[in-house]
Amino acid sequence: MQIHHTIAPLRATLAARAQPRVLVPTMGNLHEGHLALIRQAKALGGTTVASIFVNRLQFLPHEDFATYPRTLQEDCAKLQAEGCDIVFAPDEQTLYPDPQTFRIQPDPALADILEGHFRPGFFTGVCTVVMKLLQIVQPSHAVFGQKDYQQLEIIRRMVQQFAMPVQIIATPIQRASDGLALSSRNQYLDASARQQATQLHAELVRTAQLVQQGRRDWSALQTEAMQRLTIQGWQPDYLTVREQRSLQEPPADGALPPLVVLGAARIGTARLIDNLEFDFGRP
Structure with a gap:
């Protein structure tokens, strides 16, 4: 080399x-x-x-x-x-x-x-x-x-x-065995924050599942997910459902394009980002 x-x-x-x-x-x-x-x-x-x-x-x-x-x-x-x-x-x-x-x-x-x-x-x-x-x-x-x-x-x-x-x-995203997306900034996580860090990915999965179940109120979905993170000690910037290619908000009705849930939040001194792609019906 x-x-x-x-x-x-x-x-x-x-x-x-x-x-x-x-x-x-x-x-x-x-x-x-x-x-x-x-x-x-x-x-x-x-x-x-x-x-x-x-x-x-x-x-x-x-x-x-x-x-x-x-x-x-x-x-x-x-x-x-x-x-x-x-x-x-x-x-x-x-x-x-x-x-x-x-x-x-x-x-x-x-x-x-x-x-x-x-x-x-x-x-x-x-x-x-x-x-x-x-x-x-x-x-x-x-x-x-x-x-x-x-x-x-x-x-x-x-x-x-x-x-x-x-x-x-x-x-594709490489993850630790507990689902945390690998990142150079993960080293900023202390022991307590590292235990909590998987919650961000869990909220992405939960939001995708809610969409699969029929939710289309995109703003409310984001608000609820961010509130759950806040209660657990996070400082979220966003957790939102978007169209994969345009990153714009999906339509509220009709057929849905391929979607992605994106999140960014701070836990302790570390700011983490993560995302989860899914097609409607197949999160």
């Missing part, structure tokens, strides 16, 4: 490697969820490239950019064990040698709701760094996890609208 910290040597190495070229963008502090992305990338054949970069542009001023865990040595050991071919781990000066005044502004209808409402500017930062990584690596495929559901849909739309020659591959 080769490790590159700057762009020119990375491009020289890539020029000599086999296609397809598959990119797995990460912010490091890798766990089993990330390694599942690497395995899916490896299954496509060719050359697997994992990027590790904590992107300042997608953190709000009060968020954990300074303290976000940076574990490059351990990450590289895990990637090598999975057979990753290349790691691209630039510093900020390499990726942003000048102030990044040109930025990708995603469609507000998709990006200013849900996560974008509570983290304004987040998806501009995500799209900007992903666009830059795609331009640097020029992969034929890029692999993303479904836990960041809204991010995945926005990146798909960005790639489509810019006619970029890359196929976006989605990998």
Whole structure:
């Protein structure tokens, strides 16, 4: 496995490697969820490239950019064990040698709701760094996890609208045995919060079941789910039913498209997100 910290040597190495070229963008502090992305990338054949970069542009001023865990040595050991071919781990000066005044502004209808409402500017930062990584690596495929559901849909739309020659591959959420979605931020959970953390996924399942039973009062469903979480000590931002592709509220009557329940809530010092896709009648 080769490790590159700057762009020119990375491009020289890539020029000599086999296609397809598959990119797995990460912010490091890798766990089993990330390694599942690497395995899916490896299954496509060719050359697997994992990027590790904590992107300042997608953190709000009060968020954990300074303290976000940076574990490059351990990450590289895990990637090598999975057979990753290349790691691209630039510093900020390499990726942003000048102030990044040109930025990708995603469609507000998709990006200013849900996560974008509570983290304004987040998806501009995500799209900007992903666009830059795609331009640097020029992969034929890029692999993303479904836990960041809204991010995945926005990146798909960005790639489509810019006619970029890359196929976006989605990998299902990886969960602990008790249902908790794996996340780098799970390490912020103390013992008590870790025991409670499965409640978020349980509320997603419960809401999907209520829809299956005929509920269509979307606002009331969200209010009830958030109230249940609040009673259990959470600080929920949202827990809502949306159409999978548009992330808009479903119709109140008639046939339902494929749906997804999305939730974000804070327990202790950790803010967790999760989602559950389902087709009507098959949660």
